[in-house]
Amino acid sequence: MTASEYNNTVAHLLGTSLRPADGFPAFGAKGFDANASALSSLSQVLVQGYYDAAKKLAEDAFSSDAQRAAILVCDPAESADAGCARDIIERFGLRAFRRPLEEAEVERYVAQYTHALTALEMSPVQAVQHVVRTLLTSPSFLLRVEIGPDSKRAPGALNGHEIASRLSYLLWSSLPDEALFDAAARDELATEDELRSQVDRMLADPKSAAFLQNFFGQWLGTRTLPSHDADTSLFPVWNDDLKGAILEQANAYFGEFMTGGRPWSEFLTAPHPESPLLAPLYANDPEGGRGGFLTLPAFLTLSSRADRTSPTSRAKTILVQLFCVPMAPPANVDIPELGAASGDGVPIDNVRKQLEKHRESPDCASCHDVLDPIGLSLENFDPIGAYRTEYPNGDAIDASGTYDGTEFQDISGLLPELQRAAESGACPSEQLFAYALRRTPTSEDRRALEEITARWDGGTIAVLVKEVVTSEAFRLRPARDEAQ
Structure with a gap:
């Protein structure tokens, strides 16, 4: 995530007003900040910044009743076992990682919660805070991870949660909202009509100021x-x-x-x-x-x-x-x-x-x-x-x-x-394509860019966004060499 995306994400995830990324070292991207070539490596200074920020953010998230209530979907102190903690971890993890946690991940974080209760002698709420802090240092939170094609789709297809993240970071520079998560879970983001509808909804949201x-x-x-x-x-x-x-x-x-x-x-x-x-x-x-x-x-x-x-x-x-x-x-x-x-x-x-x-x-x-x-x-x-x-x-x-x-x-x-x-509108198409795909267009993208520009035909930027997000370049993962 870029500094702006990090600040927006923790604000919407935790309800915090802290802006820790303002103090992170700059990536030095060529072109847009989110260009993946500039975000592919992390300096030790930046990694330490992430750990320091996670500690402060977790403390801030549990410092008020309103913020704490958004995370504690149940009271862990009233649960005889770790069932409530599991529910909290699954719910918070979905939003933090922008995807459902795998069972092995859930078990690992539940074990960490239990360890905090017993070995570290924390209260149930403190133990949850401890797990939240750990989640905020995970690569799955810090990076825009696209794991691999869904076995139910054609090779290279992004799954619903990956599309939801691409949309939300394009238009809001932040994590998906409940409507996007629900659409992803119902596998609705695979259709062009749904993508266009989501663009209209998201651009009408105040978060589109980003x-x-x-x-x-x-x-x-x-x-x-x-x-x-x-x-x-x-x-x-x-x-x-x-x-x-x-x-x-x-x-x-x-x-x-x-x-x-x-x-x-x-x-x-x-x-x-x-x-x-x-x-x-x-x-x-x-x-x-x-x-x-x-x-x-x-x-x-x-x-x-x-x-x-x-x-x-x-x-x-x-x-x-x-x-x-x-x-x-x-x-x-x-x-x-x-x-x-x-x-x-x-x-x-x-x-x-x-x-x-x-x-x-x-x-x-x-x-x-x-x-x-x-x-x-x-x-x-x-x-x-x-x-x-x-x-x-x-x-x-x-x-x-x-x-x-x-x-x-x-x-x-x-x-x-x-x-x-x-008049051709080629440059705005190229600029938005680079911003949305988080990379500089290559010669292989030329035909796709020409098609996007022709369909857009110099209309509104909202129409151009729709043409970009319904393109194969946005919806599909590039083909990968099996030997990689």
Whole structure:
């Protein structure tokens, strides 16, 4: 599990407000946090963190009547034998491991309960707490385990509980709820209709806020907004309240495409959710001068530096994140900071002029010729997303350019060209596929991705989720070599 998934899982499993994973070491994933390649090995520091967290979580889970009652489905003190403890272990174990415990596992944990009563001289409730702590350190709790194909299914098929976990960690970043566990137990998640119905139900649940934060937040970068800063000497309206409002607006915007019925074809043009706190950023907007993701304060801020805009960063984010265009700097080239090319050390006021100097280097020109027209088209928006017509030094802003043969005066003239590039919807499909499958798509996934994109046809993100979860890639385990 990722740090976010761990915190959400223990919150829903135990009713705790503790967030122990905030102190875990980062995995350093390439792409999404949940990429399995980054989660396949555990450092000793992380393992110790899991053990320390389990102790604190178990203590917290038994510290209040409400939390304790959610675990103690019966009173172990009133049971002459370990029958009540067995019921508790089976019930709690199902939710902790996201699957029914095997009989041998139940017996092992019941034996641990009995040992705690006798050898450790614990009370029945303390003994249950001791077992809960142990369950929270098991690989079956800490890892997203998919054991193997169900003998009743075709080879490679996931069983109901494995599908339930895939769904819940995709849309809630947490364990399944009772409805998903029940559907898994009744073997209902094998049908496409049931999967689509579950997606609708789960996206309507408040827990789907985790999907906004973790999928959109990682894909389009908004998750980093809380740690982003602007130079308050240059932008005095910047503060934590404004930053919070920028993030809330972005999440509300994403939500319109997830559950609000707005099609992806409008992602670059849709009106922005209103926010009174953001009024200072919109105060100087010309009529009809703003709309779509690219003029959201969230995007404009995150793709800027603290003291100035970064057209190169804005353009690279658009091409790489929205269009999945692979970009890498030329090999063996030492790329200087913008402004270093002139060597005068003067603060950058007119970014366009500095970029023109940057392009004088043949090593830099190859990338900047592609990036600069896109990035400079947004120069009317400052580093915190407010509209402007001139630079700090008084120079008039020139946001014009030529991209792929199309001349434009500012972003409004470039948008039709960018919309055409986004029409296929291939990039969102690829991003969601990678997030849902917890791995980078390979060449073998190309056909599946093309089919998902064609069926989605640029509809809502909810429809795209349904296409991904009903695909064979999501529902089946990849074929494995028997020799492995």
